[in-house]
Amino acid sequence: MRTHVHLTTQDLTKGYEAGPVVDGISLKISAGQRLGVIGENGRGKTTLLRLLAGDLVPDQGTVTRHGSLSLVQQEMPFHDSETVGDLLSEALRESRQALSELDSAAEPFDERRYAHALAHAEAIEAWDAERRAEIALKALDADHPKSKQLKELSVGQRYRVRLACLLAERADVLLLDEPTNHLDEHALNFLTERLRQHHGVVVLVSHDRTLLDDVCTQLLDLDPTPDGEVHLHGGGYQAFKEAKRAERRRWEQRFAQEEAEHDELAEKVERAQSRLKDAWRPPKGTFKHQRTTRAANKMRNVARRLEELDDQRVDAPPPPLGFAPPNLTADGDLLHATPLEVPGRLNLAEPISLSAGEKLLIAGPNGAGKSTLLNVLAGRIKPADGTVHHAGKVALLAQESTFENEAATARQLCSRVEELGLLRGKDLARPVSRLSTGQRRRLELAVLLSSGPHVLLLDEPTNHLSIALVDELTEALRQTQAAVAVATHDRQMRTDFGSWRCVTLHRLMKVL
Numbered sequence: 001m002r003t004h005v006h007l008t009t010q011d012l013t014k015g016y017e018a019g020p021v022v023d024g025i026s027l028k029i030s031a032g033q034r035l036g037v038i039g040e041n042g043r044g045k046t047t048l049l050r051l052l053a054g055d056l057v058p059d060q061g062t063v064t065r066h067g068s069l070s071l072v073q074q075e076m077p078f079h080d081s082e083t084v085g086d087l088l089s090e091a092l093r094e095s096r097q098a099l100s101e102l103d104s105a106a107e108p109f110d111e112r113r114y115a116h117a118l119a120h121a122e123a124i125e126a127w128d129a130e131r132r133a134e135i136a137l138k139a140l141d142a143d144h145p146k147s148k149q150l151k152e153l154s155v156g157q158r159y160r161v162r163l164a165c166l167l168a169e170r171a172d173v174l175l176l177d178e179p180t181n182h183l184d185e186h187a188l189n190f191l192t193e194r195l196r197q198h199h200g201v202v203v204l205v206s207h208d209r210t211l212l213d214d215v216c217t218q219l220l221d222l223d224p225t226p227d228g229e230v231h232l233h234g235g236g237y238q239a240f241k242e243a244k245r246a247e248r249r250r251w252e253q254r255f256a257q258e259e260a261e262h263d264e265l266a267e268k269v270e271r272a273q274s275r276l277k278d279a280w281r282p283p284k285g286t287f288k289h290q291r292t293t294r295a296a297n298k299m300r301n302v303a304r305r306l307e308e309l310d311d312q313r314v315d316a317p318p319p320p321l322g323f324a325p326p327n328l329t330a331d332g333d334l335l336h337a338t339p340l341e342v343p344g345r346l347n348l349a350e351p352i353s354l355s356a357g358e359k360l361l362i363a364g365p366n367g368a369g370k371s372t373l374l375n376v377l378a379g380r381i382k383p384a385d386g387t388v389h390h391a392g393k394v395a396l397l398a399q400e401s402t403f404e405n406e407a408a409t410a411r412q413l414c415s416r417v418e419e420l421g422l423l424r425g426k427d428l429a430r431p432v433s434r435l436s437t438g439q440r441r442r443l444e445l446a447v448l449l450s451s452g453p454h455v456l457l458l459d460e461p462t463n464h465l466s467i468a469l470v471d472e473l474t475e476a477l478r479q480t481q482a483a484v485a486v487a488t489h490d491r492q493m494r495t496d497f498g499s500w501r502c503v504t505l506h507r508l509m510k511v512l
Contacts (some may be wrong), residue, residue, distance in 0.1 A: 005200045006064075007028070008029075008491045009027055009065045010061055010063065012058055012063060014056060014059050021042070021043065022051060026061075029450065031201060032200075033218065034196075034198070034201075036200075036205045037219075038240075041438030041464075042427060046177055051063060052203060063267065068124075070171065070173070071176075074181065078158065081151065082151075083148060087150070089313060091148055091165035092130065101163075102118060129169075129170070136167040136190075137164045141186075141365070142160040154400075156182030177204075178205055181460065199363070207466060213237050219237065226254070322422045324438075326478075328481060329483040330455075334483045335377065335394065337388045354483035354484075355483060358484075359482065360485040361488075361497050361502045362485060363502055363504045365493070365509070368506055374485065375396065378395075378457050393455070394457065395455070397457070399459040400463075405432070409428065409431055409432070413443060417442075445473075456482050456483070456485070461488065474496050477497075
């Protein structure tokens with residue numbers, strides 16, 4: 001049992017040049033709890049995970065960890081010489097050392113040392129570690145030869161190897177940043193079940209609404225609130241979404257009421273001050289002293305109420321980033337592809353055509369060639385067999401892409417990024433290298449849409465985006481007059497696009 005495992009923060013704060021991104025967070029997560037961290041891109045979700053892992057030093061506050069810990073980040077750093085076997089050896093190191101210590105204590109037999117080694121081996125289930133790793137690698141489609149160098153794998157392949165290793169480690173505290181980005185349906189189901197069975201602590205950042213509903217016992221919302229505090233929510237993502245809408249309505253209503261009361265009181269004080277300044281006196285006669293006193297007292301009472309209101313007023317609810325998709329116009333037949341083949345990567349047996357307003361969903365497991373197909377349709381890869389004809393402007397949002405000039409600012413790279421509601425404020429003037437992964441993804445989307453394409457080809461478009469933007473993008477893709485082809489493993493998006501025409505690719509047989 002891992003009842004001793006917990007993760008505690010007290011007044012945790014971390015900021016950068018633009019101000020705090022994690023601001024005064026205090027929480028305790030105990031064994032058996034699975035916390036989902038949600039919020040807009042740039043709200044500090046990844047920063048929070050790195051603080052919890054000890055990968056970043058907080059400006060203020062503390063983190064207390066009880067139990068072993070593993071972190072899987074969105075982007076996995078590696079050395080050119082590292083192999084799959086190196087990652088696996090590191091993941092299994094503690095289990096192998098525990099079994100070695102047990103053998104060492106058995107001969108010559110040392111009862112005290114043996115009992116301690118046995119308890120440790122049992123606690124981390126050391127005997128089962130190799131089997132766990134094998135199962136996880138196969139389930140996540142990451143069972144590459146141990147000698148395979150990581151630099152020879154794609155971003156998604158490297159990520160799946162690291163995730164499989166983490167699951168094999170059986171660390172007490174699992175920290176995962178967007179763990180579903182590179183997983184197909186089978187792998188998603190495997191991850192979901194493993195996380196639900198985990199006896200320690202799980203903290204995950206995810207845009208996957210289905211995962212949040214299926215796995216998390218609580219959600220931590222990092223978006224602004226009326227009291228300026230972060231809040232924990234129970235009941236799953238759908239329940240949170242309704243509660244968040246109701247909270248926003250109440251916040252807007254309270255702010256409007258307080259604004260109206262403030263304006264009314266300020267006007268009363270101004271009128272009273274004006275009368276006194278003009279040497280106003282009550283009419284001659286009896287009780288004039290009382291009337292003068294009452295006038296001054298009334299002004300003081302109103303001014304006091306105004307001060308009290310100012311002290312207690314809620315801040316104005318910040319306008320949320322609202323995606324404002326451009327009006328993409330198109331007409332007629334826009335794209336036609338004959339059956340296509342890229343040796344070892346793609347074998348499309350049927351033709352594909354897209355006209356204005358037509359929508360296509362591309363399905364299939366990892367390795368079936370979905371990304372290759374989109375790259376061929378976009379003209380980035382030339383097929384060995386088959387042809388692709390364009391009758392309009394085609395734009396591709398690749399699954400993983402980089403900016404050639406990371407020193408350029410968001411505004412320099414796309415003048416319409418603010419107009420599209422994808423970035424705003426100080427983020428517009430920041431170099432790309434200093435934007436979060438999600439903010440860079442937003443900028444990529446802005447650049448793509450600003451080009452005025454007639455055909456949108458989107459490869460895992462929900463990767464790294466906030467849930468709110470995923471919802472807005474889903475609706476925009478439904479409504480646009482451009483032709484659209486989407487490859488996605490996002491279960492909610494696939495459900496939302498269930499009425500679209502679908503092309504299903506199958507994994508090519510490996511040649512031994």
